[in-house]
Amino acid sequence: MSENIHPQAPHHLPHWFASADGGDGLFTIMVFFVLGLILLLGVAYFTLHALPERMAHKSNSAQLQLISILCMLALFTHNNLFWVGALVLAAFRPPDLAGPLNSMAQSLQNLVSRER
Numbered sequence: 001m002s003e004n005i006h007p008q009a010p011h012h013l014p015h016w017f018a019s020a021d022g023g024d025g026l027f028t029i030m031v032f033f034v035l036g037l038i039l040l041l042g043v044a045y046f047t048l049h050a051l052p053e054r055m056a057h058k059s060n061s062a063q064l065q066l067i068s069i070l071c072m073l074a075l076f077t078h079n080n081l082f083w084v085g086a087l088v089l090a091a092f093r094p095p096d097l098a099g100p101l102n103s104m105a106q107s108l109q110n111l112v113s114r115e116r
Contacts, residue, residue: 055090
């Protein structure tokens with residue numbers, strides 16, 4: 001094979017150089033690497049995006065539908081404010097404002113029924 005090489009051509013080329021037949025091993029490796037990286041980044045993005053929904057499922061949140069809607073809005077509009085809102089709703093329980101009011105109403109109802 002050495003008699004086919006041009007006399008002015010370098011006699012030692014690194015192994016990552018493209019061969020004369022057009023095959024390029026480094027390019028093939030980089031294509032698979034980039035495709036794998038794109039796939040992994042997509043999986044990581046969707047995993048992070050579903051974080052508020054998973055948090056709401058684990059805690060049996062009452063606002064699960066609202067959190068899911070906010071996550072979908074954030075996914076399709078690329079507006080991060082919806083995702084942050086869903087994360088805040090999933091992470092913190094809203095204060096129970098109706099419970100004390102119901103208790104006061106029940107106490108007043110009991111007082112009224114005693115007086116009669």
